[in-house]
Amino acid sequence: MTDSQLLLQVRDLTVVIGGRHILHGVSLDVAAAGVTALLGRNGAGKTTTVRGILGLLPRQGSVLFDGVETVGLPTHTLVRRGIGYVPEDRGIFAGLTVAENLRLAERGQDPAYGLVHELFPELRQRARQQAGTLSGGQQQMLAIGRTLLNGNRLIIADEPTKGLAPRIVSEVAVALERAAEAVPVLLVEQNLALVRRLAGDCVVLADGRTAHTGPAAALLADAEAARTLLGVGRRPTTRPTTRERTA
Numbered sequence: 001m002t003d004s005q006l007l008l009q010v011r012d013l014t015v016v017i018g019g020r021h022i023l024h025g026v027s028l029d030v031a032a033a034g035v036t037a038l039l040g041r042n043g044a045g046k047t048t049t050v051r052g053i054l055g056l057l058p059r060q061g062s063v064l065f066d067g068v069e070t071v072g073l074p075t076h077t078l079v080r081r082g083i084g085y086v087p088e089d090r091g092i093f094a095g096l097t098v099a100e101n102l103r104l105a106e107r108g109q110d111p112a113y114g115l116v117h118e119l120f121p122e123l124r125q126r127a128r129q130q131a132g133t134l135s136g137g138q139q140q141m142l143a144i145g146r147t148l149l150n151g152n153r154l155i156i157a158d159e160p161t162k163g164l165a166p167r168i169v170s171e172v173a174v175a176l177e178r179a180a181e182a183v184p185v186l187l188v189e190q191n192l193a194l195v196r197r198l199a200g201d202c203v204v205l206a207d208g209r210t211a212h213t214g215p216a217a218a219l220l221a222d223a224e225a226a227r228t229l230l231g232v233g234r235r236p237t238t239r240p241t242t243r244e245r246t247a
């Protein structure tokens with residue numbers, strides 16, 4: 001991929017919290033279109049990477065967004081430059097209506113309600129509903145829709161399907177698919193079926209480092225690599241069969 005096809009280039013991102021190195025030099029690229037998945041076992045450093053990219057944690061290294069260095073810039077500047085964030089807890093206001101949640105997210109003169117309602121008609125239909133009474137999938141639509149209001153150029157979504165029932169996961173998959181048609185997405189995700197469906201490239205972290213980068217489909221088709229890097233699938237049995245044991 002050429003540099004011009006890359007929207008985000010992270011190099012040697014290091015995060016130290018309370019004297020402990022959490023990230024030891026993460027490097028990753030996010031393509032200027034589609035979904036790039038950020039994968040890894042629990043505790044590998046995915047959320048810390050996202051928070052480091054956004055400047056929510058003190059970090060060192062380089063984060064180029066559209067070719068411009070952003071390490072050293074405050075989070076609000078990054079947000080103004082066009083990075084939308086869907087945090088793990090969704091960050092919506094449960095006591096406010098859908099319309100109020102969207103209004104609070106407005107920035108600038110011309111919020112893109114047309115795009116948001118085109119992608120997520122339910123948000124228009126449920127404009128007056130309290131956000132806390134939406135289903136988990138609808139809440140994710142609201143959280144994602146909110147990031148599309150402001151002409152963002154990249155959406156970072158942190159485990160949007162975590163804790164959701166399978167039926168709701170499919171709703172969120174559709175929401176992400178629709179969003180990614182409009183804006184590139186960096187998706188932190190543990191649900192590999194969803195990754196297979198949505199992601200072009202993937203980056204795998206292990207122990208605060210980049211352990212693998214490449215096409216998501218190739219990694220997920222390689223059972224041994226998926227097991228080693230992601231801890232999924234069963235180890236091939238090495239125990240002798242009954243016949244071998246009794247021979």
Ligand SMILES: Nc1ncnc2c1ncn2[C@@H]1O[C@H](COP(=O)(O)OP(=O)(O)OP(=O)(O)O)[C@@H](O)[C@H]1O
Pocket residue numbers: 017018020022040041042043044045046047048049
């Ligand atoms: N504020 C903090 N203080 C100390 N240690 C932290 C802090 N935040 C994260 N860690 C540690 O850093 C490591 C990486 O955490 P992180 O949440 O980034 O992993 P993750 O890959 O997102 O995991 P999960 O899939 O479980 O959400 C873990 O060992 C975690 O305990």
